[in-house]
Amino acid sequence: MNPADLPPTAHNAPVCVAALYQFAPFADHAALRAPLAALCEAEGIKGTLLLAHEGINGTIAGTHSGISCVIAHIRALPGCGGLEVKYSGAREMPFLRMKVRLKNEIVTMGEPGTDPLATVGxxxxxxxxxxxxxxxxxxxxxxxxxxxxxxxxxxxxxxxxxxxxxxxxxxxxxxxxxxxxxxxxxxxxxxxxxxxxxxxxxxxxxxxxxxxxxxxxxxxxxxxxxxxxxxxxxxxxxFVFDSRVSVGHGLEQGDYSLCYACRVPLSAQDRASPFYEEGVMCPHCHAARSEEQRERYRERHRQQQLAHARGEEHIGVNPKSGAREKTSDESPDAG
Missing domain, CATH: 3.40.250.10 (Rhodanese-like domain)
Structure with missing residues (x-):
């Protein structure tokens, strides 16, 4: 990674964030998954990378050296030599875990025949x-x-x-x-x-x-x-698809947070509302949640705070289904 490629916010930030995508004709994208996932794990990288026949897309975060290793690996993949990366910095790790997923499209439009490698604006x-x-x-x-x-x-x-x-x-x-x-x-x-x-x-x-x-x-x-x-x-x-929620000019971390009940970005005005309770509800979803649901959200939030105090990560559980809570880094539209 060339330091000249980094914006000022990324130079001194403890965590380097890299947003990337490349349309490339992968003959066997499934075969690329295991080596890429193993490298990310070895380097302590977290985030999401999507692989499809049409290329790669995602956002990852970690140390500057770890990100450099992963970017070098991706640029060595067929058709990815010209990969451009948008770097920014974060005060703390913005992702909970690392996922390398196989998809039909690296960004889902669902429109057959649309091929940016053939024609584009x-x-x-x-x-x-x-x-x-x-x-x-x-x-x-x-x-x-x-x-x-x-x-x-x-x-x-x-x-x-x-x-x-x-x-x-x-x-x-x-x-x-x-x-x-x-x-x-x-x-x-x-x-x-x-x-x-x-x-x-x-x-x-x-x-x-x-x-x-x-x-x-x-x-x-x-x-x-x-x-x-x-x-x-x-x-x-x-809006960005990680725990920073938003960035502004210079890619400085913004002022928005996320409602963990409905996943809507919240402004300072939203957080000042009487209908806002951290980790439980916000002005956008308070009327759509039962008191039973709110109690479950409160318990989840309490467990998250206890885990944070112990220096541990806590991946929330959807109180309704028991499935793991969907987090913003799972979006295929990270680009």
């Missing part, structure tokens, strides 16, 4: 992004999920209000005429957290016959790392 560098989206002839679309958009987005961007990336193709088809009109189609600029959803969404639009399609190279993370706050068109914070 035009990449726009962060320093050129402002001029593109400020042009009235450009339609700007945020391809992320509704709860991500709620805490921050680019000025003037359209929010599809989708709950998952799978809904994006249907949303676009339903709104295509309104978005593009009947005359010459305008430019379409799209963005996401790290760039991977835009690779798929721009490939999809090209497949649908839209010619002028652009996307932010490196995603919001690269923009926040590169563009100075005084020059920025970004408003709010950027």
């Amino acid at each position: 035009t990449y726009v560098a962060p320093e050129d992004w402002n001029a593109l989206i400020a042009d009235p002839a450009t339609i700007v679309i945020d391809t992320r999920n509704d709860y991500e958009v709620a805490i921050g987005t680019f000025k003037g961007a359209i929010d599809p209000e989708t709950a998952s990336f799978r809904e994006f193709p249907q949303w676009f088809r339903e709104h295509r005429e309104t978005l593009l009109g009947q005359g010459k189609a305008p430019r379409v600029a799209m963005f996401c957290t790290g760039g991977i959803r835009c690779e798929k969404s721009t490939a999809f639009l090209k497949q649908e016959g839209v010619e002028e399609v652009f996307h932010l190279k490196g995603g919001i993370l690269k923009y926040l790392e590169t563009v100075k706050p005084e020059d920025s068109l970004w408003q709010g914070e950027c």
Whole structure:
């Protein structure tokens, strides 16, 4: 890892966080899993990596040396020599465990035939992004999920209000005429957290016959790392799929936390609500939970606090099903 590649927040932070993806034609992605998982375990790395025939995606965290070893291993995989990584820092380990999973897609759109290796939109560098989206002839679309958009987005961007990336193709088809009109189609600029959803969404639009399609190279993370706050068109914070919850300019850890009952990002105003109880409920979910459920959440939170006091990790259990609680690092949309 070249220190010059690291943003200021990552230099002195005790934990290095690396967000990455690469579309690559893996002939046998299943065979790549065991060596990669073994290396991550040996280096003390935690997070999630997804492997599919179309490539690799994920976010991992650990020591700078450990992350360097894993990144070098991934870059040695077929088609991954040009892997770009978005580095940031964290005050403490943002993941509970390490998972290397086999998937049908490294980011799930569910649209057969969409192949970013065959066709994709035009990449726009962060320093050129402002001029593109400020042009009235450009339609700007945020391809992320509704709860991500709620805490921050680019000025003037359209929010599809989708709950998952799978809904994006249907949303676009339903709104295509309104978005593009009947005359010459305008430019379409799209963005996401790290760039991977835009690779798929721009490939999809090209497949649908839209010619002028652009996307932010490196995603919001690269923009926040590169563009100075005084020059920025970004408003709010950027949701990330780990325990930091959000980051701001310079990739500094943000002010949001997560409700462990409903998984919604919480602002300081949310936490000041009389309907907020740490680990139990928030203004978004208090009316949807029974008192029995809240008691279970309280017990889970108490056990987590006791484990933390002992210096141990506590992976929560879903009080309803008994299954392990789904954590943000399990999202396939980490990019």
